[in-house]
Amino acid sequence: MKILQVKNLVKSYPQTSDNPLTVIFDTSFDVCQGETVAITGHSGSGKTTLMALLAGLDTPDSGSVMIRGEKLGKMDEDRLARFRAEWIGIIFQQFHLMPHLTAKENIMLPLEILKYKSEDIERRANRVLRQVGLDKRKDHLPSQLSGGESQRVAIARALVVEPSLLLADEPTGNLDTNTGEQVADLLFDLVDSSGMTMIVVTHNIELAARCRRNLKFEHGRLQAASMGN
Numbered sequence: 500m501k502i503l504q505v506k507n508l509v510k511s512y513p514q515t516s517d518n519p520l521t522v523i524f525d526t527s528f529d530v531c532q533g534e535t536v537a538i539t540g541h542s543g544s545g546k547t548t549l550m551a552l553l554a555g556l557d558t559p560d561s562g563s564v565m566i567r568g569e570k571l572g573k574m575d576e577d578r579l580a581r582f583r584a585e586w587i588g589i590i591f592q593q594f595h596l597m598p599h600l601t602a603k604e605n606i607m608l609p610l611e612i613l614k615y616k617s618e619d620i621e622r623r624a625n626r627v628l629r630q631v632g633l634d635k636r637k638d639h640l641p642s643q644l645s646g647g648e649s650q651r652v653a654i655a656r657a658l659v660v661e662p663s664l665l666l667a668d669e670p671t672g673n674l675d676t677n678t679g680e681q682v683a684d685l686l687f688d689l690v691d692s693s694g695m696t697m698i699v700v701t702h703n704i705e706l707a708a709r710c711r712r713n714l715k716f717e718h719g720r721l722q723a724a725s726m727g728n
């Protein structure tokens with residue numbers, strides 16, 4: 500089953516002086532359920548822009564993004580926010596945790612947005628905290644956590660709703676080599692055991708090689724696909 504269908508996507512940004520800067524040129528690709536896909540490419544090639552379009556955090560000039568058979572562009576803001584919370588997990592390079600909430604409260608947030616029952620919120624949050632090895636750090640604020648721990652919280656927050664699609668933008672980019680490897684191991688363990696679909700933007704060749712499919716982005720265009728392991 501195709502979980503993601505991207506068709507003829509075009510995105511440009513307005514510039515103060517001359518013509519708009521086109522960042523994504525007529526990009527199309529599909530991703531099947533359970534696939535792991537790495538998107539690589541030079542800095543500035545448009546990878547983060549593409550991820551924002553896939554997550555429905557930004558809108559394309561033309562073309563469409565379809566997830567689970569539903570077009571993001573057809574949804575109003577409320578529907579899109581709910582759809583995103585329910586089906587898409589997002590992990591950023593800079594963690595993006597809420598600074599005034601504890602690790603556990605950050606993880607509980609998506610479940611609260613989706614109005615889960617309090618006992619389900621408690622059960623799910625405790626389970627993912629254990630899965631990412633942070634049950635002893637659950638009451639810490641983000642400022643009291645290391646980079647690796649913060650990214651584990653972000654992974655737990657992305658996975659707590661059991662999304663169909665996990666989007667990760669440079670998930671190890673802000674971590675030292677060892678911590679990055681541990682976080683990557685954790686991420687792939689969790690993705691493999693759940694059968695989840697993951698798209699990961701990365702400069703890290705080892706991380707890309709662990710994905711089943713590699714897509715190379717160059718100057719806003721997708722180059723020929725290559726297979727990972």
Ligand SMILES: Nc1ncnc2c1ncn2[C@@H]1O[C@H](COP(=O)(O)OP(=O)(O)OP(=O)(O)O)[C@@H](O)[C@H]1O
Pocket residue numbers: 512513520522540541542543544545546547548549
């Ligand atoms: N909001 C914006 N307004 C104007 N230009 C933008 C905006 N966001 C990104 N750009 C430009 O679009 C291009 C692609 O940026 P993007 O962040 O998608 O690249 P990237 O491949 O993710 O880069 P990196 O690997 O360095 O993170 C760059 O030239 C960038 O300057």
